[in-house]
Amino acid sequence: MIVVENMSVPADRRVWNEALALSNDxxxxxxxxxxxxxxVEHEILEGVNIYRFKIRNSMKGKLQYIEEYLWALKGIRDKLRIxxxxxxxxxxxxxxPPDILFLSVIPYKFSGVKIIFDHHDLAPEMAAEKFGNNRALKFLxxxxxxxxxxISDKVISTNQSHKDIAIRRGGIKESDIEIVMSAPSIKNIPKRNRPDNICIGYMGIVGEQDGVEYYIYAVKTFIMLYGNEKASxxxxxxxxxxxxxxKLINELELGSIIECTGFLKGEEYRSHxxxxxxxxxxxxxxNYSDRCTMNKTLEYMAMGIPFVAFPLDETLKIAEGSGIFVEDRNYIAxxxxxxxxxxxKLLSEKLGRLGREKFLSEINWENQxxxxISLYNGM
Structure with a gap:
């Protein structure tokens, strides 16, 4: 049984890959x-039973998180019982996230069910970035x-930084932790076209902490310096x-320049x-992003796409040599x-090739x- 609160499955690529890997084994x-x-509330996809719960979001501000999480806990509890x-x-x-799902599984822990914590995000650090360094919130x-x-018997970490946190803050033994990266599968990587027109792209979640505004500012700067004939x-x-x-796109008069596709999946996603x-x-x-392995960076590497990024610690560890890193928050750079x-073009091709090679040899889901499966087999 896999439980996730913040994203639907199979849209959550990591969870869906995990479910399929275990089912196929x-x-x-x-x-x-x-x-x-x-x-729909229930369906079977590729042999995996997917049960979905409804979330109510009628409030605004911080209260919307409380409302969402209360409804999620109730929905998860009801589905687990059934x-x-x-x-x-x-x-x-x-x-x-969030780190409250233990409330739904405590009764099962006491009845002998094994618990695995799949540690996707550093929730305390994420909250600090979203809401400021509030002492009461940090303690909570x-x-x-x-x-x-x-309550966890085993922990799955997405990278070494998360593993270090599990040991230091969680008191988890190193032998009870396995690093499984959120990598795409080789078989699902789109074939990259090489059109004459250069396309500069951002791919990923658009959250407050994702820095998307710096992509928008960089686009505006690029157009002011070079015009919009060089790229789309x-x-x-x-x-x-x-x-x-x-709002920012409209304020900077980029509405006709930047194509916003929205959330895509399947063939439409691969095409774009x-x-x-x-x-x-x-x-x-x-303090949050430095310890995260960004999915967008892994997607670029998987497709052999050279990229420009700010120098986050985990991104440098996994992707140095695959892109150009510039000073933090410097959209002009x-x-x-x-x-x-x-x-x-030679540099661009070299960076893309090195990223692709590293993906194929180390990072891909087939390796992860x-x-x-080894962790599950050892339970």
Whole structure:
């Protein structure tokens, strides 16, 4: 049983890859996730049972998080109860954020069910970036994280920084932690087109912490310096901050310049991604992002797309040599680096090739899933 609160499955690529890997290895896998858009409450996809719960979002500001999480806990509790009556659950994998899902699985822990914590995000650091360094909130977030670690029999970390946190803050033994990166699968990587027109693209979630405004500012700077005949611009993705980004695009008179596709999946996603010549990873440096491995960067590397990024610690560890890193929050430097990649085709091809080679040899999901299965087999 895999439980996720913040994204629907199969749209959540990491969780869906995990579910398929376990199912293909012979496990009976069910997933509980939120119901978004036209999602149905229950369906079976590729042998995986997907149960979805509805979330109510009628409040604004910080209260919307409280409302969402209360409805999520109720929905998860109800789905777990129904599923457990039909077939006893042996293992529950809870995926953050948020770090409150332990509240839904405590009764099962006491009845002998094994708990795995799939540690996607550093929730205390994320909250600090969103809401400021509020001491009461920080204590609450750390307490929830600690409780999640304490009820877990095993922990899956997305990178070394997360593993270090599990050991230092969670008191987890190193032998009970497995690093499984959120990497795309080789078989799902779109074939990259090489059109004559250069396309500068951003791909990913559009949240307040994702720095998308720096991509927009870089586009504006690029056009002011060089005009818009050199390249086209594409923003693939959506999220809670998209309204603010659309306002910024209109204020800077970029509405006819940047193509905003919204959230895409399947063939439509592959078609748009294949058009990108240069990727942008505008996440800014802070205590949260420095410890994250950005999915967008892995997607660029997988497709052999050279990219421009700010120098985040984990991004440098995994992707140095695959893109150009510029001074944090310096969108002018970002625009200049984009122009450099356009003009220097040999450099652009070299960076894209090195990123692709590293993806194929180390990072791809085919390499990661064996570690996930090994952890489950050892439970």
């Amino acid at each position: 012979g496990y009976n896998v069910s997933v509980i996730s939120p119901c978004h858009g036209s999602d 599923i457990h009556k039909r077939m006893p659950i042996d293992v529950i994998q809870i995926c953050n 977030m750390l307490a929830c994280e600690w409780m999640t670690f304490k 611009f594409k923003l693939i993705g959506d999220g809670p901050y998209m309204g603010e980004i659309n 991604m294949s058009q990108i010549s240069i990727g942008v990873s505008p996440d800014t440096k802070n 970002m625009a200049l680096a984009i122009r450099k990649l356009i003009d220097d 899933k064996s570690k996930l």
